[in-house]
Amino acid sequence: MRNLGWLRLPFLLTFVFLYVPLVVVVVMSFNSGKQPFSWGGFSTRWYGVLAADTAVRQGLLNTLIVAVGATILATILGTLLAIGLARFTRSALLEAYSLTPAIIPDLALAIGLLVMFSAIGMTLGLHSVLLAHVVFGMAFVAAVVTARLGQNDPSLEEASGDLGANAATTFFKITVPTLLPAIVAGALLVFTLSLDEFVIAFFTDGPATPTLPIVIYSMVRFGVTPEINALAALLLLVSFTVVIAAQRITRLTDAV
Amino acid sequence: MASTVAQGRGADKRRALGARTAFLGPGLLYVTAFMTIPILLVVSYAFLTRGRFGGVEFPVTLENFVRALDPIYLRVLWNSIFIASATTLLALLIGYPTAYAITRLPVRWRTVALVLVVLPFWTNFLIRTYAWIVLLNSQGPVNKTLESLGLIDAPLELLYTRGAVIAGLLYAYLPLMILPVYASIERLDRSLLEAATNLGASKFWSFITVTLPLTLPGTMIGAIFVFVPSLGNFIVPELLGGGKTVMVGNLIRDQFLKARDWPFGAVLALVMVLFLAGLFAVQAIVARRINGRGARA
Numbered sequence: 093m094r095n096l097g098w099l100r101l102p103f104l105l106t107f108v109f110l111y112v113p114l115v116v117v118v119v120m121s122f123n124s125g126k127q128p129f130s131w132g133g134f135s136t137r138w139y140g141v142l143a144a145d146t147a148v149r150q151g152l153l154n155t156l157i158v159a160v161g162a163t164i165l166a167t168i169l170g171t172l173l174a175i176g177l178a179r180f181t182r183s184a185l186l187e188a189y190s191l192t193p194a195i196i197p198d199l200a201l202a203i204g205l206l207v208m209f210s211a212i213g214m215t216l217g218l219h220s221v222l223l224a225h226v227v228f229g230m231a232f233v234a235a236v237v238t239a240r241l242g243q244n245d246p247s248l249e250e251a252s253g254d255l256g257a258n259a260a261t262t263f264f265k266i267t268v269p270t271l272l273p274a275i276v277a278g279a280l281l282v283f284t285l286s287l288d289e290f291v292i293a294f295f296t297d298g299p300a301t302p303t304l305p306i307v308i309y310s311m312v313r314f315g316v317t318p319e320i321n322a323l324a325a326l327l328l329l330v331s332f333t334v335v336i337a338a339q340r341i342t343r344l345t346d347a348v
Numbered sequence: 349m350a351s352t353v354a355q356g357r358g359a360d361k362r363r364a365l366g367a368r369t370a371f372l373g374p375g376l377l378y379v380t381a382f383m384t385i386p387i388l389l390v391v392s393y394a395f396l397t398r399g400r401f402g403g404v405e406f407p408v409t410l411e412n413f414v415r416a417l418d419p420i421y422l423r424v425l426w427n428s429i430f431i432a433s434a435t436t437l438l439a440l441l442i443g444y445p446t447a448y449a450i451t452r453l454p455v456r457w458r459t460v461a462l463v464l465v466v467l468p469f470w471t472n473f474l475i476r477t478y479a480w481i482v483l484l485n486s487q488g489p490v491n492k493t494l495e496s497l498g499l500i501d502a503p504l505e506l507l508y509t510r511g512a513v514i515a516g517l518l519y520a521y522l523p524l525m526i527l528p529v530y531a532s533i534e535r536l537d538r539s540l541l542e543a544a545t546n547l548g549a550s551k552f553w554s555f556i557t558v559t560l561p562l563t564l565p566g567t568m569i570g571a572i573f574v575f576v577p578s579l580g581n582f583i584v585p586e587l588l589g590g591g592k593t594v595m596v597g598n599l600i601r602d603q604f605l606k607a608r609d610w611p612f613g614a615v616l617a618l619v620m621v622l623f624l625a626g627l628f629a630v631q632a633i634v635a636r637r638i639n640g641r642g643a644r645a
Contacts (some may be wrong), residue, residue, distance in 0.1 A: 308475065313587070
């Protein structure tokens with residue numbers, strides 16, 4: 093800090109800017125008053141209100157169903173794709189094509205999927221959100237695993253083959269274990285992205301099964317309540333825990 | 349002998365082709381079915397007529413494109429570009445020096461600072477936007493603080509303004525500026541800076557003539573990462589702009605979910621995506637030039 097000179101100013105400004113809004117929301121979640129903005133004393137009553145809110149609970153369940161399903165599918169497809177790209181083709185075009193779903197504007201993907209689902213006459217619901225989340229999730233897994241494949245030592249697989257292992261044994265005993273940290277990191281990434289994803293879910297979900305972000309959206313739109321502060325504080329806690337855990341995992345695997 | 353070798357090769361080839369299909373097939377098929385075909389459908393809808401009950405009908409027409417040139421829509425597009433540009437500029441002004449400061453921290457504090465930069469980014473987008481409703485409300489902490497300091501007599505109208513929209517977008521996407529800029533400053537070859545200093549350049553001049561041009565590709569990536577999601581965003585203008593600030597994302601959303609005019613919505617989306625693709629192309633060209641120069645030097 094001391095040797096930063098005048099750079100200290102923008103540095104501190106950034107962190108104040110990033111954290112003050114979050115701190116305010118967390119503090120306000122312990123506010124006893126009905127006013128979501130002004131302080132009326134310490135209380136945890138809004139956490140009680142939140143726990144009794146069935147819409148929020150159902151939204152959370154819907155979100156978890158989508159996130160778990162999308163993570164499993166995206167991890168399998170993305171890992172296969174990354175290995176295939178590294179092993180069987182050096183085509184930069186194919187690689188770019190596979191990674192496009194991760195960088196394309198979410199709104200474009202959302203309307204495209206809405207148009208396609210309605211063109212084939214599919215009813216919208218959690219299944220359509222799940223299918224939609226797999227497409228960008230897969231691209232993120234492929235990106236993470238591809239980065240790891242670049243660092244892998246190919247001689248391990250050659251040695252396995254020389255010692256008489258067939259292709260399948262080599263794949264499951266050598267390739268998958270060495271890639272495991274990257275696969276886990278990719279899966280965690282998809283899971284978090286899917287939990288928070290709003291735009292694509294908003295376009296591809298049916299009205300009967302809103303995911304949690306859609307529930308939050310309607311809560312925020314139709315009035316600000318202290319209950320949202322409590323929900324926000326809990327979600328902050330969850331995502332902070334996941335990010336710090338992921339950080340720990342990657343640091344451990346880097347050390348190995 | 350020769351023929352068995354050839355047969356063996358044939359079998360190897362077939363096996364390789366099988367493995368290739370098994371690994372690449374499912375993923376590429378999925379991307380095609382759930383991204384490429386949907387996008388092509390949207391493109392084709394732009395040339396069709398709005399159906400009487402939603403959806404689309406023939407005949408093929410260019411009318412939707414003509415309609416997009418209406419001054420009302422051009423103003424929305426211009427407004428969106430203005431807001432996204434202002435957000436990107438502010439992100440650059442705060443993000444570049446912050447990234448620079450992080451590269452000068454001791455190594456272990458660097459990781460801590462980077463984690464702190466991305467943490468808010470990993471929290472729910474709606475919650476982060478909601479935090480600004482709480483913050484900027486007429487009864488909120490910003491107004492209360494200013495009042496108690498005696499700086500204002502009556503609460504300021506902070507929420508539901510263009511400024512609030514820009515603040516919300518900046519808050520949402522600032523980490524996307526800091527990370528690529530940090531990476532490009534980190535990668536910078538320090539010996540070039542030493543050379544500049546040895547040749548008599550001041551710190552300021554070596555920054556202007558060495559650091560800035562060599563980190564330009566990373567900075568442009570950061571700018572695109574901020575600009576792209578800002579331009580298409582419809583949540584922040586709706587929640588923090590209070591419906592007064594309409595951006596192209598709101599317009600597209602409304603055409604698809606409210607007005608049910610899919611062809612016109614498709615045209616607007618197409619215009620937005622082509623504009624963004626143009627930005628990517630410019631970035632790629634600049635990056636190639638600068639990298640080429642670096643290689644020669």
